[in-house]
Amino acid sequence: MQDYYAARAGEYDQIYRKPERQADLRQMEAWLPGVFSGRSVLEIACGTGYWTPFYAPHATRVLGIDSSIETLQIARSRMPPARFPQVQLQIGDAYQPPSHDASGLPFEAALAGFWWSHIPLERIPAFLQSLHAVLQPGARVVFMDNRYVPGSSTPIAERDAAGNSYQLRPLADGSVHRVLKNFPSREQLLAAVAPWAHRSQHHVWDYFWALEYELHR
Numbered sequence: 712m713q714d715y716y717a718a719r720a721g722e723y724d725q726i727y728r729k730p731e732r733q734a735d736l737r738q739m740e741a742w743l744p745g746v747f748s749g750r751s752v753l754e755i756a757c758g759t760g761y762w763t764p765f766y767a768p769h770a771t772r773v774l775g776i777d778s779s780i781e782t783l784q785i786a787r788s789r790m791p792p793a794r795f796p797q798v799q800l801q802i803g804d805a806y807q808p809p810s811h812d813a814s815g816l817p818f819e820a821a822l823a824g825f826w827w828s829h830i831p832l833e834r835i836p837a838f839l840q841s842l843h844a845v846l847q848p849g850a851r852v853v854f855m856d857n858r859y860v861p862g863s864s865t866p867i868a869e870r871d872a873a874g875n876s877y878q879l880r881p882l883a884d885g886s887v888h889r890v891l892k893n894f895p896s897r898e899q900l901l902a903a904v905a906p907w908a909h910r911s912q913h914h915v916w917d918y919f920w921a922l923e924y925e926l927h928r
Contacts, residue, residue, distance in 0.1 A: 724759055735916040744769040746853055750819040755805045756826040760786025767798050774812040776803025810845045820851040827854045828893045832873050835903055843907050848928040855921045859894040
C-alpha cells in the first residue's frame with residue numbers, strides 16, 4: 712500500500728476532479744470546518760493535504776501524518792508555513808499515532824479522509840483503540856471515504872477469506888497495483904466505533920460517506 716501511494720502521489724488528486732463528484736465535494740468542503748472549529752486536530756493519512764486547508768484555518772493546531780514522503784511533499788507545497796503556521800506535517804504511522812503535537816498536549820479531534828477503506832477488517836479494532844488513546848475525552852472524530860458507485864468507482868476484483876475487497880488500479884506508468892479497498896455499510900461503521908463513541912452520526916452523499924462522533928468523557 713505504501714509503495715502504491717508513493718508511486719501514485721503525482722496522480723492522486725485526479726480523483727477530486729471527476730465531474731460527477733464535484734457537488735458532493737463542495738458540500739463536504741463547506742461542512743468540515745465547523746466540525747473542527749477551535750480544536751487541535753490529528754489528521755491521519757493526510758496524503759497530499761487536499762482536505763487540510765479547508766478546516767485548518769478554523770482549528771487551533773493541526774498535525775498531519777502520512778507514511779509517504781512523496782505525498783507529504785505535495786501537502787507541504789499546498790500549505791506553506793507562512794500561510795498555515797498552525798499546521799505541522801510529518802512522516803507517521805497510522806497504526807501508531809503520535810500522542811501529542813508540538814505543544815505537548817493531547818489532541819481534541821481527529822480526521823482520517825479516505826483511510827478507513829484501506830484498513831484490513833481484522834485490524835479496525837486495534838486501529839481505533841490506538842487512535843482513541845491519543846485523544847482527549849470528548850474529542851471529536853471524523854472518518855470520510857468513498858461509497859461504491861458503479862461506473863464511477865473502480866470495480867472490485869477479488870475478496871479474501873476475511874471479507875476484505877481489492878481493486879486493480881493502473882497508474883500512468885503502466886503498472887497495475889492490487890489495492891485493499893473496503894466499502895463498509897452504515898451499520899458496520901456504527902458498530903465498529905460503538906464501544907468508544909458518543910453521539911455518532913453517519914452522513915451520506917451520492918459518492919461519499921462520513922462518520923462523525925465524540926468520544927465518551
